[in-house]
Amino acid sequence: MSIKVLLVDDDQSCIDTLKMNLSSFSFINIVGECNSAEAAIRFLRENEADLLFLDIEMDGISGLEFAKHLQTAYPQILIIFVTGHPGFAIEGYEAHPIDFLTKPINILRLEKSLTRVREVMSSRIAAKGKKIGIKIAGGIQIINVNDILYIEKQGRKISVVCHNNEIFHSNETMQNLEAVFSDFGFFRSHQSFLVPVQKIKAIYPDSFTRSYSIQLTNDEKILPLSRNKYNELKDLIEKQTKVISFF
Structure with missing residues (x-):
């Protein structure tokens, strides 16, 4: 913001x-x-x-x-x-x-x-009514921000993944999306992922990769959290949530 x-x-x-x-x-x-x-x-x-x-x-x-x-x-x-x-x-x-x-x-x-x-x-x-227009092939897709589970970059393709199993492929860059969605509480947890902080259900240490993983509410997929992003995310969550302690 x-x-x-x-x-x-x-x-x-x-x-x-x-x-x-x-x-x-x-x-x-x-x-x-x-x-x-x-x-x-x-x-x-x-x-x-x-x-x-x-x-x-x-x-x-x-x-x-x-x-x-x-x-x-x-x-x-x-x-x-x-x-x-x-x-x-x-x-x-x-x-x-x-x-x-x-x-x-x-x-x-x-x-x-x-x-x-x-x-x-x-x-x-x-x-506010959280709706946003995202550039897609052939036009602009209007999406309710609350419906978005996460945004993922795969190669040059950007996928906006929503609760209702809809996936929209955007022509925007990840950098531009990060700038826009930061005002809606999204966090760049990894170079390839933007996640809504309010939807984070759990954070797990990953001893194999020496990094961390994120699980979101109402979604079974485990998303990566870069090691160098952990402290920044921890500070955000501590300001918004009553957390007893972080590992």
Whole structure:
């Protein structure tokens, strides 16, 4: 999941520091930076953003005033307030921000805020009708994402395998499908497989190949999990599920 971020602060040094901190997070895509609410308003008329890091104290239109405007004009945009004075937090809660960060920003605190952002965005995606169009020979096939068991690459052929025993052969590349389906909770478990994390029933160590295997709900086929992908998948599952321990 790529998150489009707009930075709004009348202190350019604060923007520069925040950009440096955000560079540690691969899913963050900084689409713009503005030194005033007025500039941010102009930016949003022509561009999209998922998340604003918004300074509360700014000359002209304050961050609090701008946040109220966003609630009406762009209610889908998430807000993280950034302030040097925590006392503004009480008034700022009227704008329903994701979080408040105090300058100088603590990187661990920032990570916690971004985790919350990803949770909110994932829940929004889950609430939508999950249908997607996939390129196939001669046209586009509309598929309910919830029906997909896994996506497999065999040579140059890509197969989208569904619960109802339907298999669609796509003309897309695995790289493109990975980029699209990551927003729907799919994980590249192996160079040849994309699997929906929510449908993982079990993970088994494979001593013969020194790697791991995945079993999905309502499917008997065992799919491979690359050894170098295990820790990444483990972290995803631990965030979504109450796991006592991993082997």
